[in-house]
Amino acid sequence: MRVASKNAEAPGSGRDRVLFLLKRDGPQATAQVAQQLGVTAMAVRQHLSVLYGEGLVEFSDEQRKIGRPARIWRLTPKANARFPDHHAGLAVEMLQVVQSTFGEEGLERLTDGWTRKQVAAYRAQMPRQDLPLDQRVAALVRIRCEEGFMAECRPAQDGTIELVENHCAIAKAAHFCTRLCGGELTLFREVLGDGVTVERVEHFLAGDRRCTYRILANPSAS
Template structure:
């Protein structure tokens, strides 16, 4: 199996969610049959599975989706070392020490992020796009889009610190706090999808408060 093509298929499922072979083939510029062959091989490896979804007309649609085992194909920032450090901080300084460490990390992130977001201008969408660019560079496969109601959806299709966040959920709490502080008053930031809660991605709704 061509690993490059397989990785592109996995990336499409990661960023776009469950889908049939057709849209994946269209995105990759190959035939649906070729994509199906790759998908069945990936299924044999335990990286994808499928559900057959009934449609009002015609045959059921075979929707392909990632399995938990597929996470190993996406970057996780030094998971083992990070878990060891978290455990060591807990043992040496307790939960309060770990909280102080997380707060300091957030403070530094805010300084770094704010400098780049400021350059994007005052518009809410531009600021959200700048944040998405930063997060994408850091491995979160982030993107954002404006919705019809004017709100902005920031999506992180991957979590490169998932192992650490599973062990220390303060990381997720600090992430939300960071985003809220970056947009300041009169802007509401809410997490509406959470990988650790079983969602395929983390997503944040950003709205301007009246």
């Protein structure tokens, strides 16, 4: 199972599509990017050369057992500005005003209220909780994609489900107020229903390139 909404498909221009793939799938060699885009390696190298000049990508040469080192490309922090961060400046300013006016307690009340509002909005879009867990996770992925998180889900080897968010659409606000990240965990647990465990195993704010969640049904709850 691998689900992503239409909003998560690569945009039109060649350079934007290269950026999208590096954002969604992480560091890659030129040949990998070319294969996914269905173009020549030369075309991808031309795009990467321009993006490198703009400071949006960087590379490292990785040694291989046989042959020449492989050049692996990745996004720079500057490239994150090319992806949506919903009303970033306004959100941070409002959080700062709440904190300065009402203190940490006021900020906590605000974020808790925001989480409750999200739970209600998501539940209105989620399928019945008696449906299989993978269908509920797929529905959650579609909602997150619509909000700009470049989400996808897939089965893991241990039988759990991985929900991956390749972009944080609220990164600036989350850096200022980490309670928003805790609210996301609460949100996922609430909308996926009783008897479901959700754990964050990769975290953008902790230095990972994305957020990844491990989701499983709790047998003791059945």
